[in-house]
Amino acid sequence: MKATAKAPANIALIKYWGKTDEILRLPQNSSISMNLDGLFTTTTVDFDEKYISDEIIFNGEAKSKQAGRIIKHLDLIRKIAKTGLRAKVATSNNFPAASGIASSASGFAALTVAACGALGMNLNEKELSIIARQGSGSACRSIPDGFVEWHKGDTSETSFAESLHPADYWDIIDIVAIISDEEKAVSSTAGQTLASASRFFAPRLENIENKIRVIKKNLANRDFRRFGEIIEAEALELQAIMMTSSPALIYWQPKTLEIIKGIHKLREQGLEAYFTEDAGPNLHIFVENKNRSALIDKLKGFEGIKRIIACKPGSGTKQVDTHLF
Ligand code: PMV
Numbered sequence: 001m002k003a004t005a006k007a008p009a010n011i012a013l014i015k016y017w018g019k020t021d022e023i024l025r026l027p028q029n030s031s032i033s034m035n036l037d038g039l040f041t042t043t044t045v046d047f048d049e050k051y052i053s054d055e056i057i058f059n060g061e062a063k064s065k066q067a068g069r070i071i072k073h074l075d076l077i078r079k080i081a082k083t084g085l086r087a088k089v090a091t092s093n094n095f096p097a098a099s100g101i102a103s104s105a106s107g108f109a110a111l112t113v114a115a116c117g118a119l120g121m122n123l124n125e126k127e128l129s130i131i132a133r134q135g136s137g138s139a140c141r142s143i144p145d146g147f148v149e150w151h152k153g154d155t156s157e158t159s160f161a162e163s164l165h166p167a168d169y170w171d172i173i174d175i176v177a178i179i180s181d182e183e184k185a186v187s188s189t190a191g192q193t194l195a196s197a198s199r200f201f202a203p204r205l206e207n208i209e210n211k212i213r214v215i216k217k218n219l220a221n222r223d224f225r226r227f228g229e230i231i232e233a234e235a236l237e238l239q240a241i242m243m244t245s246s247p248a249l250i251y252w253q254p255k256t257l258e259i260i261k262g263i264h265k266l267r268e269q270g271l272e273a274y275f276t277e278d279a280g281p282n283l284h285i286f287v288e289n290k291n292r293s294a295l296i297d298k299l300k301g302f303e304g305i306k307r308i309i310a311c312k313p314g315s316g317t318k319q320v321d322t323h324l325f
Contacts, residue, residue: 001085002046003117004324007109007317009039009101010141011174011276011284013231014212015238016150018195018205025137026159028195029208030152032215033141035167036174037314039101043091043110044324045074045118051086057325059092066107073111073135080131081119089115090324095309101176101282104188108135109142109317117319128317129160136189145316147219149212167313170222171289177299178307179255180281186249188279194245201241224288228274231286235276242279253281255304262302271295 010033018028054071058064074087091110093103112132116123123131125144133140134156141148144163147170153159195201211234218227242249256277263275263285273295275283287295292310299308 001048001118001120002044002323003114004042004044004320004322005110005113005117005317006040006042006320007106007113007139007142008035008037008314009041009095009103009106010035010138010148012138012141012278013227013276014208014215014234015278016137017238017241018192018201019137020154022193024156024159025133026154026156027137027150027152029205030212031138031141031150032164032212032219033138033148033150034174035142035146035148035314035316036176036311037167038309038311039093039095039106039176040314041091041093041103041106041110042320042324043089043107043114045111045114046088046325047083047085047115047118048088049085051088054086055088057088057090069135070111073108074115076134077112077115077119077121077131081116081121083119085119087115087118088325092324101178101309104136105138105142108132108139111135112139113143113317113319125316126160126162129162130156132317133159133161143317146313148316149216163316164216164219167315170219170313172224172313173287173289173292174311175285175287175292175295175299176309176311177259177283177285177302177305178309179259179283179304180253181306184251184280186279191242191245191249191279194247194249195241197246198241198244200237200244204237204241225272228272228286231276232274239277249279251277251280256281256283258304259283259302262298266295266298271298 016031146167150161
């Protein structure tokens, strides 16, 4: 019983940071994201009686730090499907393993759709999103297409993601600027537990529903300037929460700040580009597609960017016919 799924990474526009339930991964707030068509994970899962234990092959390697978390997620799916079958899982990212790009969202979305598909569970998008969320919170947003909202909910059944607009809704580009490809010292799972230690976290939560309402309006109007202003302010607010947690989480590197200043300068010169950033030093810089080459040319002149990956809005997680084994 074998199935394969291909899932996109996603970038949060309004971030998920902090949980109300660590086990179920229920978030403190709803969030909004865009799937990235250039960055994806492909995963094949085969459930069969011939496997005595789960076998995980991660980016071609049999030994993976992720194996424990993957097996835990398979256990959850086995429990829902009421099966004891063990599985072989092979998973591969189309982006370099140590690129500093989060792979847990695409990883757990692909694993969920492949495993549930292999077991013939026939689940709808909402049900798949609820399962993916329990592997990695942001993974629930990689299931639906395009621009996505994750409703925070207050139970497992009410905390899921759904599409706001399809991938071809808006011709904008996320230029991912890789500044560092080192593994981060504090994972986002660990970092999130510190969120409430920041005195700015409560005021953030007070205003977050309003922020979500505003960005949904900007999306509905395809208002790029307002959209850009809000995602950039949101990214800075998230970094402020991280920096004022205890212990302080400083994901920025000197180059991150240098490039942020460079982006501000480009705006002064008339190139409308806005950045966002997650739990790491790399920047996601948004432009309208018509300004794509102009921005890439400028970024090539910046020192300290190791790699540039341009991503259009992407569709959600899909089953595919070609298996990895
Ligand atoms: O899904 P996690 O546990 O890797 O957390 C993701 C957290 C951020 O990337 C910083 C924000 C987000 O909403 O994706």
